[in-house]
Amino acid sequence: MSMGRWLWIGSVRQWHWISSALCLIGMLLFAITGITLNHAAQIQVKPHVTTLETNVPQAILQTLVQPEDEKSPLPDELSTWLNDEHGIIAKDRLAEWSEEEIYLSLPRPGGDAWLSIDLLAGELLYEKTDRGWVSYFNDLHKGRNTGSVWFWFIDVFSVACVIFCVTGLILLYRHSASRPTTWPMVGLGLVIPLLLILLFIH
Numbered sequence: 001m002s003m004g005r006w007l008w009i010g011s012v013r014q015w016h017w018i019s020s021a022l023c024l025i026g027m028l029l030f031a032i033t034g035i036t037l038n039h040a041a042q043i044q045v046k047p048h049v050t051t052l053e054t055n056v057p058q059a060i061l062q063t064l065v066q067p068e069d070e071k072s073p074l075p076d077e078l079s080t081w082l083n084d085e086h087g088i089i090a091k092d093r094l095a096e097w098s099e100e101e102i103y104l105s106l107p108r109p110g111g112d113a114w115l116s117i118d119l120l121a122g123e124l125l126y127e128k129t130d131r132g133w134v135s136y137f138n139d140l141h142k143g144r145n146t147g148s149v150w151f152w153f154i155d156v157f158s159v160a161c162v163i164f165c166v167t168g169l170i171l172l173y174r175h176s177a178s179r180p181t182t183w184p185m186v187g188l189g190l191v192i193p194l195l196l197i198l199l200f201i202h
Contacts (some may be wrong), residue, residue: 012174016167026157032140036134045132047111050088052126061138062120066097074104088115088126107145110136 036043044110055065060077071094072098082088088106095104100120106113106128113128143154169186176182 011078011166012170012195015163016171019164019167024163027161030136030141033137037138037141040138043134045135048132050128050130050132052124054086055100056117056122056124057081061119064102064117064119066099066119070097071095072097074102074128082115088113090115100153109139109144109146 037067046068056078060075060081063075073079073091073092074095078090082090090104090106093104093106095102096123100118102117102119104115105117108131111128111130115126115127117124140150143151172182172186
């Protein structure tokens with residue numbers, strides 16, 4: 001083997017093991033949640049609902065003036081009070097404003113939440129639904145209500161998986177001469193799902 005070819009194969013191996021190390025935990029997570037998503041109907045989860053009813057302090061209530069845009073974030077004073085007093089993270093979320101009420105939807109992985117504030121009486125109603133850890137990781141798998149950071153992580157993770165697969169294919173080609181079952185096995189990986197799609201998915 002020439003020196004250039006040896007270095008090229010060594011580089012492919014290096015990319016392969018680095019990408020596999022980076023993808024290992026993520027691939028396990030996505031594989032396991034693929035099973036839980038596929039059996040979502042069989043996994044019975046009883047949602048846990050938490051409700052809060054209280055009043056917004058009068059000093060903060062007096063500062064709540066309906067903005068020109070019907071969908072606007074909550075004022076900083078209100079967001080800070082919600083976080084400090086009740087652990088409700090609402091900063092930079094778009095709320096729906098009307099003359100009588102503020103409504104804010106707070107979806108999140110593995111659950112849901114919302115709050116409403118009566119601008120006349122100052123009454124706050126908050127409800128949080130928690131569907132458990134299985135639902136949480138299923139939503140991570142789908143990228144549902146996970147925010148921009150997780151959105152970009154999935155993209156970067158997917159690129160790393162592509163590198164892992166392509167370098168693995170190159171290494172399979174490199175060793176296929178001494179392993180005659182290599183290409184039949186690769187072919188099965190294509191033919192089996194293709195046949196299932198053609199025969200059973202309509």
